[in-house]
Amino acid sequence: MMQAKRAGHILSLENIRKVFGGVVAVDGLTVSVEKGSVTSVIGPNGAGKTTVFNLITGFLPPSAGRITYSGRVLNRLKPHHIASLGIARTFQGVRLFPQMSVLENVMVGRHLRSKTGIFSSSCLPPVLRQEENRIRQEAIDWLDFVGLKEYAEAVAGNLPFGNQRMLEIARALAIEPHLILLDEPAAGLNSRETIVMGELIEKIRQEQITVILVEHDMELVMDISDRVLVINFGRLIGDGTPETVQDDPDVIAAYLGE
Amino acid sequence: MQGRDTAGLIALILAVVAIPLVIRNDYYLGVLIFTAFNCLTCIGLCLLMGYAGQISLGHGAFVAIGAYASGILTTTLGWSPWAAMGAGIIIVSVVAAIVGVPTLRLKGHYLAMATLGFASIIHILAVATVDLTGGPSGLLNIPRISIFGHQLNSDMQYFYFSWAVVAIGLYVAFNLINSRVGRGLRALHGSEEAAASLGVNITAHKIQVFILSAVYAAISGSMYAYYVNYIDPGPFGVMHSVLLVTMVAVGGMHNIWGAFTGAVLLSLLPEFLSSATDYLQLMGIAYQPDYDILVYGAILLLIMLFLPEGVFDGLGKAVRAGRRMIRR
Ligand SMILES: Nc1ncnc2c1ncn2[C@@H]1O[C@H](COP(=O)(O)OP(=O)(O)OP(=O)(O)O)[C@@H](O)[C@H]1O
Numbered sequence: 001m002m003q004a005k006r007a008g009h010i011l012s013l014e015n016i017r018k019v020f021g022g023v024v025a026v027d028g029l030t031v032s033v034e035k036g037s038v039t040s041v042i043g044p045n046g047a048g049k050t051t052v053f054n055l056i057t058g059f060l061p062p063s064a065g066r067i068t069y070s071g072r073v074l075n076r077l078k079p080h081h082i083a084s085l086g087i088a089r090t091f092q093g094v095r096l097f098p099q100m101s102v103l104e105n106v107m108v109g110r111h112l113r114s115k116t117g118i119f120s121s122s123c124l125p126p127v128l129r130q131e132e133n134r135i136r137q138e139a140i141d142w143l144d145f146v147g148l149k150e151y152a153e154a155v156a157g158n159l160p161f162g163n164q165r166m167l168e169i170a171r172a173l174a175i176e177p178h179l180i181l182l183d184e185p186a187a188g189l190n191s192r193e194t195i196v197m198g199e200l201i202e203k204i205r206q207e208q209i210t211v212i213l214v215e216h217d218m219e220l221v222m223d224i225s226d227r228v229l230v231i232n233f234g235r236l237i238g239d240g241t242p243e244t245v246q247d248d249p250d251v252i253a254a255y256l257g258e
Numbered sequence: 259m260q261g262r263d264t265a266g267l268i269a270l271i272l273a274v275v276a277i278p279l280v281i282r283n284d285y286y287l288g289v290l291i292f293t294a295f296n297c298l299t300c301i302g303l304c305l306l307m308g309y310a311g312q313i314s315l316g317h318g319a320f321v322a323i324g325a326y327a328s329g330i331l332t333t334t335l336g337w338s339p340w341a342a343m344g345a346g347i348i349i350v351s352v353v354a355a356i357v358g359v360p361t362l363r364l365k366g367h368y369l370a371m372a373t374l375g376f377a378s379i380i381h382i383l384a385v386a387t388v389d390l391t392g393g394p395s396g397l398l399n400i401p402r403i404s405i406f407g408h409q410l411n412s413d414m415q416y417f418y419f420s421w422a423v424v425a426i427g428l429y430v431a432f433n434l435i436n437s438r439v440g441r442g443l444r445a446l447h448g449s450e451e452a453a454a455s456l457g458v459n460i461t462a463h464k465i466q467v468f469i470l471s472a473v474y475a476a477i478s479g480s481m482y483a484y485y486v487n488y489i490d491p492g493p494f495g496v497m498h499s500v501l502l503v504t505m506v507a508v509g510g511m512h513n514i515w516g517a518f519t520g521a522v523l524l525s526l527l528p529e530f531l532s533s534a535t536d537y538l539q540l541m542g543i544a545y546q547p548d549y550d551i552l553v554y555g556a557i558l559l560l561i562m563l564f565l566p567e568g569v570f571d572g573l574g575k576a577v578r579a580g581r582r583m584i585r586r
């Protein structure tokens with residue numbers, strides 16, 4: 001923990017609020033995340049976890065508060081701009097490009113790391129091919145990283161669900177992020193697949209990528225997290241190591257429905 | 259480009275080379291030249307509809323601007339046809355940006371509405387600005403285009419020229435689809451959120467494709483003007499834009515070959531209908547050209563109901579099913 005603190009914060013939320021009509025989804029959340037750590041966000045259904053991810057990645061504008069990432073304020077930036085700063089994410093329930101091949105899905109992840117424009121894309125194929133080959137090779141490497149290399153040519157939408165999850169993560173990693181947000185990566189996975197997912201998250205951390213994880217599988221959370229944040233009704237009600245959070249009476253109350 | 263598309267393109271080029279050897283009749287060559295113009299516009303429109311997921315009801319107006327830019331600049335200012343075509347491309351790009359930038363920022367089908375309004379405005383302008391466009395009576399004496407100083411005077415020469423441009427248009431489209439930008443487009447069609455989360459600038463991609471598709475239409479309009487040597491507002495009504503969208507939808511908008519097939523089929527359809535008229539008359543039915551629109555509507559409806567992915571995809575499925583039956 002001490003070590004992580006010295007590394008500094010990569011992301012800070014200050015008094016973040018998000019209101020949908022009458023519903024307060026996030027209610028004055030203040031929290032900072034340490035570089036290189038694995039932080040889990042847990043809480044009952046509707047607690048506001050996904051909304052926090054949507055606020056960080058620019059899919060929703062905060063109603064109030066400030067989001068800072070590596071010294072930059074993210075409020076009001078567009079999602080593609082935030083991605084270009086090095087924040088990747090996956091979606092609750094998986095969002096692939098189902099008609100494209102597995103490899104092409106990951107190649108889209110290399111979009112920011114390549115630059116051929118519309119004119120050269122359509123008119124100058126030989127110049128293009130060099131970059132195309134590079135993009136292809138790098139995408140294959142990321143598929144290998146998650147163990148999907150052999151499925152490269154398959155149509156993404158035809159993969160078994162567990163592999164779709166892995167593919168979505170490979171695609172997010174392909175942007176070479178400093179921070180990755182995973183929204184319930186183990187939901188719908190069987191116990192064997194969940195173990196593989198835990199190993200993958202560990203591997204991601206070893207790449208010096210900071211991980212924030214929303215997850216309902218408590219075994220996975222307690223296993224891999226440096227820190228666990230508990231939110232309920234958009235408010236932080238618990239914060240600490242897996243052990244301390246597990247024994248926190250407020251947290252237990254929230255999960256048992258008070 | 260992928261192997262199958264390359265093979266398709268080569269087959270098309272061979273067919274184009276062979277057709278004038280078989281069809282010597284200028285009337286039929288003319289029909290095929292008009293077909294080429296529609297194919298070109300529909301390839302561009304397919305990039306927009308099938309790959310960026312947006313509908314334009316104003317592509318007929320971009321064809322018109324391309325045609326009128328060529329007509330006006332060559333006849334009143336004496337520009338060379340190529341320079342006028344280039345100017346038409348630039349004008350259309352600017353106009354497409356003006357229409358596309360504000361509407362494509364918004365979620366939903368605002369582009370369809372904006373382009374529909376735009377198409378009517380362009381048609382009204384073509385009729386009303388008599389000094390510029392010649393109004394309802396049109397512009398006469400538009401020159402023929404030359405290649406390396408050789409003027410394309412015969413229909414056969416113009417046939418080769420227009421289909422060569424279609425082949426180039428296909429080549430460019432396939433290149434685009436299998437490139438970084440094309441992947442970005444297909445990605446945002448699959449999931450805009452996921453594409454944005456990977457850094458794809460959705461708005462910029464849509465605007466670029468819209469402009470590119472308008473340029474296809476401008477070139478098509480320009481080639482039309484140099485072929486018929488006379489333009490008036492008649493062919494450029496809103497119905498033409500709707501017909502172009504119908505061609506793409508009937509053929510299949512998720513595949514360039516689909517849009518191509520739709521353009522060919524619906525461009526040739528009036529010829530079949532007019533020859534069918536004679537038979538229908540024998541049967542005591544007085545078919546009028548006015549009914550064409552009903553036939554188009556019925557075709558679109560049937561395709562949407564039974565072949566939602568279009569005729570091209572339907573044919574592919576039929577061929578595969580046939581093969582399976584033979585193997586058994
Ligand atoms: N786009 C939206 N528009 C309106 N209300 C929303 C929107 N997104 C979330 N909400 C509401 O905000 C609250 C928090 O939802 P959120 O999806 O963030 O919860 P969650 O913690 O991710 O839950 P789960 O564990 O079920 O995924 C809920 O009441 C939800 O209905």
Ligand SMILES: [Mg+2]
Pocket residue numbers: 049050051092
């Ligand atoms: Mg959620």
